[in-house]
Amino acid sequence: MSALKQIKFDEKGLIPAISQDFKTGEILMFAWMNQESLKLTIKKQQAVYYSRSRQKIWFKGEESGHIQHIKEIFTDCDNDVILLKIEQIGGISCHTGRISCFFQQLDKKNWKIITNMIKNPRDIYG
C-alpha cells in the first residue's frame, strides 16, 4: 500500500494515533498502531489499533461494539503521528463507559473527573 511508505513507525514498529469525533471535534482516544493495523484501518475504513498490553491487533469495538468508522485520515508534518476523524458508534470511545478518554481535568493541584459514565463498563463488556 503506497500510502504507508511515507509513514514513519518508531523503533518498536509503532505510531501514535489520535481519534477525534468528525462532527464535534472532541478528542476521543489516544492509541497506537503498527503497520498492519494502519493498513487494516485504511482497508476496512474502521479504526484498528495495536494493543501494547495484549501485544496484538485490536479491532476497536470488537468486544464493546463501539466501532469507529473512518471519515478522514491525516498524518502530521513529520509523518510520525496518525489522526483519525471518526464517527463513534454507540457514542462511547472509552473503556470506562465515557464518550472520551480525556475526562480528567487539572484543577489547581488535582485531576477532577468532569464527565459521567454513559454506560457501566460491566454492561459493555460483561
Next chain:
Amino acid sequence: MSALKQIKFDEKGLIPAISQDFKTGEILMFAWMNQESLKLTIKKQQAVYYSRSRQKIWFKGEESGHIQHIKEIFTDCDNDVILLKIEQIGGISCHTGRISCFFQQLDKKNWKIITNMIKNPRDIYG
C-alpha cells in the same frame, strides 16, 4: 507537585502530549513531555515540551514566538497521555508555517497537503 504523582511517564520518562485549539477544537500538534516540562507547563501556563531530537526542554515558541497559552489541561483514563487546550499565539503551531501539523490527508493512496503555509518558515525562524 501533587498532580504529577498520578501521571505515568514511559520507560524513557516521556508522555505524549496533544495540543488542541481551545476555541475551534482543531488538533494542532503532537509532541512529548518529560516530568520537568509538564511541571513547567503547569507553572508557567504555557506549553513546554521535551524535544527528543535535541534532547532538551523545549519552550514552545521560544524561537518562533508561537507560544501556546494554556486554557485547560487533561489526562486520559490511563493517566499516560496529556491533552492541552490552548490559545495559539500567531495562529501557527507547525514549524512548516501552518496552523496545524496535521495538514496531510489520505486521499485514496496518497497524502495530499490540504492547508497552505500562513508564513514562510524562513520568515519565522530566519
